[in-house]
Amino acid sequence: MSETEDRVAIADLIAAWIHRDNHDSDKLAATFHDDATISVSWFTGTVNDFLSANPLGTANSMLGKHFVGYPYMTVGKDRALAETNVMIPCDGVQVGFGCTVHARFFDRISRRDGLWRIEQRNAIYDVADITFPDGPVEIDRDALAHYPREYAAFAYFMDKLGVTFTEILPTRGSEKEAAIKESGQQWLNGN
Template sequence: MTQNQADNTQQLTELIQNWALWRDAGRWERFRTVWHNDGRMMATWFQGTADEFIEANKEGWSKGVVILHFLGGSTIDLAGDRAVAQTKMTISQRGLVDGVLCDVVCTGRFYDFFERRSGRWGFVLRQPIYEKDRMDPVDPGTPLHLDQDLLMSFPEGYRYLAYLQTRVGYDVKKSMPGLKGAEVEELYRRGDKWLSQADFDLWSVSWV
């Protein structure tokens, strides 16, 4: 790895880390700096621009929504002024499920599209990949009875996360990429195009 590649990798790693730390801490002004102006966020409960995502998070905070992130290792592919990164992560959310306080933990990856503009790297798109999840009552002795028809209507990789988010009032997208399947394969193809085709426009294809 050249010094230039190492420097770029370090900058991108810091962006990935800052995204999680500043979002989870509610440092919204600092959080905004990791995005480019046209940056977009895709998640189970939200799909839209970075600015809309920040406002949605602020609203959730005011209502007591608790969603936290923990990061693992990253791999970063560089191609000139573009990059794609994958980072192991967990998403944890606490909320009431039919009157029972529960924690959901979802394991997956952040799949990120970056671009360097005027010398500054920033997020263009963050698309999580949801691999597996589980739900537990905060009080382990509390019985929990889930609506099986609703539960099984969601993809396997984020089934319990989607159930909780639906119960607390969110409209959950049911076609997010998982560990396997057409959705994640299409995401990989778009990542390859982002790196190899300088004129590839991420927004020429539907993400919602």
């Protein structure tokens, strides 16, 4: 493959997150290596466990969609790093409000047996806000202040739907973000 073909293949893997919104686990699974790991707001573990997990119990608890930007990538021979902006508007039908989350996927992507697949995905959170599609509702500001500002609205929203974030997530400029990127660069360099 040429570098251009590699870049197109990698961008297609990242764009395939649409299969998450379409509830097509088989197509989404095909974008990851079998031993891949993922760390997003409510989940850290293997991709196989992620694909079978449903934190909200039913698809009707939350309406949401992922808008995935074009990735910035560094491509080596059989390894690549990609960082991609993601926006997730959510509507919590049962709680009467929603939120919009702006985050980034930081992916380690490797070519095995000639195929590029995601090996590790980490989400890094930049900013979130609460939305009121049905008009204003009362927000518990003390509960909102329990989380880092970069994703407080999202964590509060998910908590109201019954999903509690149990660890501090990586945020823009945080030590966790720096560690993820440093580790990724070392992996890209073969260390």
